[in-house]
Amino acid sequence: MFRTICAALAAACLAPAAAYAEPAATPIDAQSHYSGVWLEVGRTPMAITKGCVAGTTTYSLKDSTQVAVVDDCRQGGVTGKRKA
Known part of the structure; x- marks a missing residue:
């Protein structure tokens, strides 16, 4: 019983979980999805980022097939020296 x-x-x-169909995959438009400045919320500690805070990554299109990526952070504090 x-x-x-x-x-x-x-x-x-x-x-109820079985009643919903899986949504179809759609292509991603890299220009609208990845372009701009992304702010860092958290990271895995690495020697290259030791002492860095306020990390950002800037994505921009080089041409129709390549994306430029620039990582940046500040040394010691948010007003510290830029370490790109």
Whole structure:
């Protein structure tokens, strides 16, 4: 009896998830999706970024097939010397 109730409860919880179809994949427009300045929220510590805060990454199109990437941060604090 207990197993039947558990199975029915599990089926009731999982049924809505199975009712929705997976959305179709769509192409990404790199110019509108990746261009601009992205602010760093968190990072994995690495020697190259030691002492860096306020990290940013700037993405821009070089041409129709290449994206330019520029990483930047500040040494010691948000008003510190720029370390690009």
